[in-house]
Amino acid sequence: MDTKKIAKPILMDGCDSCPSIEPGPGYQTTAEVPPMLGAVQMLVDFCRANSIWPMTFGLACCALEMMAAGMARVDISRFGSEVFRPSPRQCDLMIFAGTVNKKMAPVVMRLYEQMPSPKWVIAMGNCAISGGPFCIEENYNVIEGVDRLVPVDIYIPGCPPRPEAVIEGVLKLQELITGKRNPLPQLGGALAPKREKPTGIS
């Protein structure tokens, strides 16, 4: 096999129909708006940060950990992010959970373009960040990092990352949006439901 010829992962060919990707008109920081609108912008930012609806789609094994993030033990719904919308028109966040190969690239890019602004992207797992274990010379079909396709806001490393890491990624995204981590903590967790301690887990 002529490895030299196929060693470089080629990004855009085969998806001529996709327009070039530029960061969308979505997110505006507080500094860019007139000062009178600053308070409004802060309120809107606060709302956006606390209601991040991800898109329902998984690409590979990381998707299972993403699903686990919505389940009983760590529950992403505490932060209002359990609303996995199936339609990209109703989503705020795209979680790349898994390996993106060349054949999938036009599809995920189209999904990204179909989302209304403001929108954010999380690259979850090593494959989505950099190609991970597929980042080798013989690689012929895996996109080495989804940031070559769409602008990525948060990277969650791991192979695959634990569900807690997904929630940490969402919290980091809240920090990115509002400049503060977890903008409205509930009285320091004083009203949090009482839960039994898990047994048999170190």
Added chain:
Amino acid sequence: MQIESPNILLIVVAAVVMVLYVFTNSAVLVWVERKVSAHIQRRPGPFEVGPFGLLQTAIDGLKLMAKQLIIPGKADKRLFMLAPVLSFVPPIAALLTVPFGKVVQVQNLDIGILFILSLAALNVLAILIAGWASANKYSLFGAVRSVAQNIAYEIPLLLSLLTAVLWMGTLNLGELVDAQGGFWFVFTPFGFVAFLIYFVTGMAETNRAPFDLPEAESELTAGFHTEYSGMGFGLFFLGEYTNMILVSAIATSLFLGGYNLPFVTLNGEGVLWELIRVLIFLAKAYFLIFVMIWMRWTFPRVRFDQLLNLCWKVLIPFSLVNLAAAAIWIKAVGG
């Protein structure tokens, strides 16, 4: 029958109050739904945003308003904008005739139940318009399914309501409640069967799981509202929760004796009694809504042929037999 000129001011004020009520109600119900679903799945549910997550839906609403509105290029723009409005205005108008109490009822129409049903039927039209105008195959499939489902389920729904109307001999919602008094219609065998059929068909009418085929996300992305972003989608959601209120309010007034306690008729005068009546009515309606949420999160979605089989082979024959039996009983025994 005398014709009264409607009090326009009263209706306008009541409509504004009703819109406020519907918005608040939807916000609270979405929160309740998320909490109940979470507890059914042994999760805490939203609790970081506001005490017990109470602010969560308000924040979701604000976010949806601040979100970009996308109208697809090939969509029919006017119909696309019309559909969400059409899906949530008719239920609000229908709520104006619901007897929450003896006095707390905006307009007591002689054809109250007919008026409500004709407005509720507009919901199908809204879904069909949404699916058609989006120029999206998933939307269209969702809309077609919704129409098939609603036409099928309208028949047993009407038949079961007809049983109640036949029993009490009136279409006026206030009189329907008064005719039952403490002896609710659901206590009679015909009423019980009719109530069960009505509740199942009501779930199908509101397009909620296990009958949420128009928006089955595993097959149709998001069904008829696939192309709706931001508040367009939000309005569909509002419409769904308002329809839930409407379905349970009809069930409460026709089958569960409205604002009366079981075997106790509340005929007291004054504000306090009226308040008690309204609270009793709302308690019953919200209990039915809770049951709807409960069913949604514990039953899987039915397949489409199962859905139509249930309707045409089970619900329609049963409701027809029930109606005929009730009619014979009324003729023979005298109701």
